[in-house]
Amino acid sequence: MNKLTQLHANIDSRVASIRENNTDWQCQMGCDGCCNRLAEIPRLTMAEWNLLHNGLTALPLEIQQEIIQNVVALTEQTAQFIVCPMLDKSKGICRVYDHRPVACRTYGYYVQHDKGLYCNDILDRVTSGVLKDVVWGNQNTIDRQLSSFGDSKDLTEWFAIVTN
Ligand code: SF4
Ligand code: SF4
Numbered sequence: 001m002n003k004l005t006q007l008h009a010n011i012d013s014r015v016a017s018i019r020e021n022n023t024d025w026q027c028q029m030g031c032d033g034c035c036n037r038l039a040e041i042p043r044l045t046m047a048e049w050n051l052l053h054n055g056l057t058a059l060p061l062e063i064q065q066e067i068i069q070n071v072v073a074l075t076e077q078t079a080q081f082i083v084c085p086m087l088d089k090s091k092g093i094c095r096v097y098d099h100r101p102v103a104c105r106t107y108g109y110y111v112q113h114d115k116g117l118y119c120n121d122i123l124d125r126v127t128s129g130v131l132k133d134v135v136w137g138n139q140n141t142i143d144r145q146l147s148s149f150g151d152s153k154d155l156t157e158w159f160a161i162v163t164n
Contacts, residue, residue, distance in 0.1 A: 002047075003047065003145075003148075003149060004047040004048065004051065004102075004149070007102060007142070007145055007146075008102075008105065011102070011105045011106055011109075011110075011137065011142070012105075014109060014110070014137040015105070015109050015137075017135070018109055018134055018135070018136075018137075021133070021134075022131070022134065025108075026108070026121050026122060026125075027108040027109070029093060030091070030092045030093065031092070031121075032087060032089075032092035032093070032094075033119055033120070033121060034107050034108065034119050035083070035084045035086075035087040035092075035094065035104075036081070036083050036084075036087065036089075037081040037082075037083075038081060038082040038083070038084055039081065039082075040082065041074060041082060041154045041155055041156055042084070042101055042103060042154070042155045043152040043153065043154055043155070044101050044152055044153065044155060044158060045146055045149040045150055045151070045152050046149070046150055046151075047149050047150075048101045048102060048146075048149075049153070049158045051099050052096055052099050052100070052101060052158075053158075053162065054099055055095075055096035055098060055099025055100075056086075056096060056099070059095060059096075063095060067085050067086055067095070068159065068163060070083075070085030070086075071085045071155065071156055071159045073085075074155075074156055075156050085155070086100075102142060102146060106137060106139060106142055107119070108122060109136065109137050110136060110137035110138065110139040110142060111136045111137070111138075111139055112139040112140055112143075113138075113140070117139055
């Protein structure tokens, strides 16, 4: 098992444990609030990009073209929030779900203790005390592990490397 696959397995285990004790957890197919409101262009390590690229090249060509256009549009965007270029907006689902970056796997289940990192739906439940017993994953630990994988680049930079 390589380092990224091991990290995914650790995240999956934490996610499963949270979901097991909270069977009505909001993160599920069709919930795309976070994918529609990214605070910044995602950054990926090379290992994450290689996995994502495998997923992208397996998509039908017309979808690949659409995603490339979305990425080009990102480089010119000035809006506060970013819609992920890999999101199928009509269905609210990720087109590269099995190949998605680590941040997508942890969001909704991991927190940075000084920042929160909750989406609004989860924050409402945290604030109301409903989720007080949840043992959240530690995003700082994930970030430290990812930094040991090597440098990260913006998604737009990775695309530029393979499309130029
Ligand atoms: S983090 Fe929030 S918006 Fe994203 S999938 Fe989970 S509940 Fe939905
Ligand atoms: S890669 Fe998939 S899960 Fe991650 S933000 Fe984009 S659409 Fe959402």
